Amino acid sequence: MSENIWYVAIERAVNNNIPRVKSILERHTYISDARAKLRQAKLEVLSNLKEYVDMTMESVRRNGGNVYLAKDGEEARSIVEKIVGDKNTIVMGKSMVAYECGIRQHLINKGKEVWETDLGEFLIQLSNEPPSHIIAPAIHMTREQASKVIRKIDSTSSAQSHEEIAGEARKFLRQKFINAEVGITGANAISADTGSILLIENEGNIRMSSIMPEVHIAIAGVEKIVPTLEHAFLEVMVQSAYAGLYPPTYVNLTSGPSSTGDIEMKRVSPAHGPKEFHLILLDNGRFKTADDPILSEALLCIRCGRCHFHCPVYRIMGQKWGDPPFTGPMGAMWSYVVYGDGKPSLLCAHSAGCREVCPMDINIPKVLERIKYIAQK
Amino acid sequence: MDNSVKQFLFNTMKQEFTPFPVDKSICTGWAEGEKRGGETILYTGCMYQLAPLSAIFNRISPIVSRMSSPQLILGMAKKVHPEKRELERSYKILRRISSILKKNGVDFGYLFEDEPYSGAFLLELGMLDEFEEYAKLVKDKLLSMGVKRIITVDPHSQNALSRYSEFFAFNIEVINYLDLVKDVGESRSKGTYVIHDSCLYSRFMNKRDVYRLILKKSGVSIKEDYMVTSKENSLCCGGPLAPVNDGLSSEIGKYRATQLKRVSDKVIVQCPFCYTNLSPYVEAIDIAEMISL
């Protein structure tokens, strides 16, 4: 990708996103209280992480789901592989943690047919590139480039407009949803008290991925746990508002496999949705990070992607800054949290636009100062 | 920046109290007629004077660090002087700051060649142990000269000195000159200007309104633009990255200048490094050059 294309793409994204977030926050003033409450709730979980993981696991089991704690990406891959077994067709809803663990590539290597279903991720998969932004993974791609990429599924396609490109993807993926045996998603929030996961989206692909296949696997970092279902709702509200997508078109709540109580009020499972629900909670450096009073702030990140747009380094470097899927200021923190890579932090110019806009009030420059320090030791 | 270069600079700093080997007369050349020492000092940190040299230094240090004896070559930096025009400009700024403060009734001295560098770049590179060790030496030096109050003139020194107390007890008051400027005369400037905020002043020290008020009192016409000059949207000039990645630092400077030019082609800065990084791409003027006495 040439630098000029990147500048065009980021300029368009910034000019679309920043004013939109501003007007959302001005119109829905309660979001400000929600984020303060959410920060407190997440701090509470981080200071008692082990207890909250145990509580969550117990709640998921109570709902008839299966739950695992994976210490790293390798363990997560092997858990997924076992669950998938001899099933072959898999659809994925956008999940950074699945990317972090290399799930898609691992399953493809095992001969499975795996499709990303979020349009951005789908384009990234087709073009075989790393994502460049956490909520808009194909942000570096202009419409003109996307139109070329979509021809990989249909060389006769003449799709040019945003609508036409989305239409081609919809046509292609519809069949994949119908045939999929396993759906893999992430989770925006997990409530410890009810063992529920919440997922927000606008495309409908996550709803399809989590409902249509017989098996639903959700994979998420342990930092996604919040004390109660109320906090989980706060998290999806705040995340979508700060991402500039408020109200989210869909909020998906899943608490175990599908069930029905329609015969004599006896709850039996499955009904129409998946008959198996699996939640994989991932450590991969998060427990260690939670113990460091400065670094632990990084775990408050709700992946809204707002800090990226207010960072001069990201505006120049894009996906080249950080270890995929982590880019931007949050990515400089998270490259260290999960991959132990301190080098991205060295490029932080401590301009602090990120801190100014972060809904979780993460002192990102301070976290990066600490990582710079550790990286040079 | 290469580790051997960092170590070399750290050792030089501890011995000479300068950010890199430098002829100290460069730092003091502006101060003819200033009072020596005292409890309250005007602190330059040699930042305005050395900013043009730092740019050269950052450009050559990666090349030098690959040579067989980088220390020898870096040691020769003492013989290098900034371009006369640049140095004169920095002296003019410092003299003007000094006059403005005096007009505002502030009494101060200057430490001349005894003025120690703040250690800002160690802090900004995340070399926190080295920063602490060096800062303790600075503290002792300042105390031995009876300093009780420091008036800084740039954001990097202000930031570094005011963070000493995070590492150890530091009872010397650190204040920035902009906070002491209450009376200013009518500016002779013409046209409309855009402010490029120093990140440290704007987002770490909350001084955006302090210098906006000064400019307003001077009658300077300022144009604001939410996407370019607001607290959350104004971007860095790239200056702090120069020692780490000079190319990236310049790219950011160019990008920022392009944004600013969309608002006005005359840009007011408050930091010598913002000036260095932006001035190749847009007309940059220091706030001290804007305000009259």
Ligand code: SF4
């Ligand atoms: S660090 Fe803050 S602004 Fe950046 S993605 Fe995370 S929550 Fe959003």
